[in-house]
Amino acid sequence: MSENFVNQIYYGDNLDVMNDKIADNSIDLIYLDPPFNSNRNYNRIYSTNTGMPVPEEAIAFCDAWELTEDKIEHIKLFTEELRGQDNNENFANFWEAWVKNLQFQNQKILSYLVFMARRLRIMKRKLKDTGSLFLHCDPTASHYVKIILDGIFGENNFKNEIIWHYQTGGISKRWLAKKHDIIFWYSKTNSYNYFPKNIMTKRTEKSLKRAQNPKGARILSSNREKLPMDVWTDIQALNPMSKERLGYPTQKPVALLERIIKATTKEGDIVLDPFCGCGTTLDAAQNLKRKWIGIDICMLSTTLIEERLKNNYKILIKGKDYIIDGIPITMEQVKALIEKSDKSKNEGRYQFQYWAIEKVQGFASTKKSGDGGIDGSIYFYKDENKTLGRMILSVKSNKKLQASFIRDLIGTMENNNADMAGLISYAPPSQDMLNEAKKSGTFKMKDGLFANVEYPRVQILTAEEILNGKKFNLPYSRLIKKT
Numbered sequence: 001m002s003e004n005f006v007n008q009i010y011y012g013d014n015l016d017v018m019n020d021k022i023a024d025n026s027i028d029l030i031y032l033d034p035p036f037n038s039n040r041n042y043n044r045i046y047s048t049n050t051g052m053p054v055p056e057e058a059i060a061f062c063d064a065w066e067l068t069e070d071k072i073e074h075i076k077l078f079t080e081e082l083r084g085q086d087n088n089e090n091f092a093n094f095w096e097a098w099v100k101n102l103q104f105q106n107q108k109i110l111s112y113l114v115f116m117a118r119r120l121r122i123m124k125r126k127l128k129d130t131g132s133l134f135l136h137c138d139p140t141a142s143h144y145v146k147i148i149l150d151g152i153f154g155e156n157n158f159k160n161e162i163i164w165h166y167q168t169g170g171i172s173k174r175w176l177a178k179k180h181d182i183i184f185w186y187s188k189t190n191s192y193n194y195f196p197k198n199i200m201t202k203r204t205e206k207s208l209k210r211a212q213n214p215k216g217a218r219i220l221s222s223n224r225e226k227l228p229m230d231v232w233t234d235i236q237a238l239n240p241m242s243k244e245r246l247g248y249p250t251q252k253p254v255a256l257l258e259r260i261i262k263a264t265t266k267e268g269d270i271v272l273d274p275f276c277g278c279g280t281t282l283d284a285a286q287n288l289k290r291k292w293i294g295i296d297i298c299m300l301s302t303t304l305i306e307e308r309l310k311n312n313y314k315i316l317i318k319g320k321d322y323i324i325d326g327i328p329i330t331m332e333q334v335k336a337l338i339e340k341s342d343k344s345k346n347e348g349r350y351q352f353q354y355w356a357i358e359k360v361q362g363f364a365s366t367k368k369s370g371d372g373g374i375d376g377s378i379y380f381y382k383d384e385n386k387t388l389g390r391m392i393l394s395v396k397s398n399k400k401l402q403a404s405f406i407r408d409l410i411g412t413m414e415n416n417n418a419d420m421a422g423l424i425s426y427a428p429p430s431q432d433m434l435n436e437a438k439k440s441g442t443f444k445m446k447d448g449l450f451a452n453v454e455y456p457r458v459q460i461l462t463a464e465e466i467l468n469g470k471k472f473n474l475p476y477s478r479l480i481k482k483t
């Protein structure tokens with residue numbers, strides 16, 4: 001990377017972004033806290049940021065662990081990469097046998113593992129020889145993930161399993177209270193950077209006394225500080241009152257990230273967080289004068305990070321101190337997004353869809369086989385009892401549109417008992433389509449301040465209109481009561 005490196009926030013799937021935008025052998029530290037059952041997480045930021053309600057059980061696209069066709073394709077690709085570029089026949093054989101078993105036993109974990117495996121392989125390539133990777137997870141899947149890490153990085157490069165113990169949260173009567181996360185540390189090679197003196201911990205009074213005891217079995221230094229260990233108990237998880245909190249349930253404390261960054265990097269080094277969420281790693285890196293790159297597939301998270309950095313480091317100027325990449329702002333960029341999506345067979349092909357849906361404050365759904373053409377939804381309260389109303393969304397990247405798209409959409413709306421339907425298209429709609437949409441009539445709120453206001457039941461927005469900030473005409477989600 002060049003000397004005039006600018007800090008970067010990328011919106012997009014980290015698989016594509018790492019492949020296309022990040023140079024091999026360029027990163028000093030990768031920290032990742034990938035999603036696993038983190039659905040509530042996205043739902044929470046979505047509601048906080050858009051003011052729109054969303055049903056608890058709605059599953060967002062960034063946390064989908066179904067064994068879809070895409071995932072099956074990824075399983076094949078990963079096996080080929082292991083055999084071809086990596087020359088890792090041993091792990092390829094193990095992986096194939098494992099896949100055969102998991103395909104029947106646990107498809108959810110298999111989907112998660114293949115998603116992680118393809119990305120971890122690329123992360124290793126991006127690291128400098130002196131670099132390290134820290135993967136944050138919890139005991140739900142840590143044992144599976146470690147096997148993948150051993151397979152990709154080599155078990156010789158396994159450095160530590162850090163136990164991060166915290167006290168926050170409730171205590172169950174049915175099992176021992178679950179109060180720790182796991183952070184795996186792997187180096188890329190054996191000549192890795194580690195600066196333990198940067199993260200010395202304070203000795204307790206008891207251990208100080210022991211260290212000074214001349215009759216002690218071991219001769220210990222009388223330093224007031226000791227070398228760090230692999231169980232961390234002195235950093236608390238964020239509680240609802242924490243000043244740092246941004247409303248992101250899986251948000252990690254800055255202190256945790258600072259310890260990892262200090263342990264393995266120097267000032268000016270480059271830190272990458274490919275699942276950067278609300279930007280804790282970037283915040284810690286900025287504070288410690290390291291360079292940073294963050295990637296997230298949710299546009300909302302990009303917005304949150306920008307605000308966070310602006311609030312904490314007032315001197316940061318967009319374009320000069322950092323850039324945001326991947327969010328189309330011209331039709332040309334929208335076109336490039338669609339064309340790129342068509343080429344690659346991975347999840348990135350939904351990127352236009354995700355972008356368009358997030359831009360209209362919709363909630364992008366997972367591509368389930370049974371979702372019958374629903375790419376997303378916008379929820380709103382349709383009466384004073386807060387009954388959820390729903391506009392279903394369909395996104396068409398086709399260069400030519402057909403009037404049948406509207407008829408199909410109306411059918412889907414009716415079959416799903418939705419209140420309204422929205423079509424988002426790359427191309428402008430024909431007059432026929434507009435007429436079809438008009439025929440479907442209007443939607444009215446039952447009560448509240450907007451009772452009897454009419455909203456077209458089926459609406460169409462083009463990518464160009466979305467770029468210009470236009471939204472669907474919807475009942476406002478927070479019901480304002482008549483006084």
Ligand SMILES: C[S@@+](CC[C@H](N)C(=O)[O-])C[C@H]1O[C@@H](n2cnc3c(N)ncnc32)[C@H](O)[C@@H]1O
Nearest residue numbers: 013014033062250251252275277278280296297
């Ligand atoms: C558990 S959160 C990370 C929280 C973060 N450590 C923090 O402190 O804010 C996981 C993040 O990964 C993002 N994500 C999921 N799939 C992704 C993908 N394929 N590419 C990039 N980001 C992704 C989600 O949008 C979510 O923000």
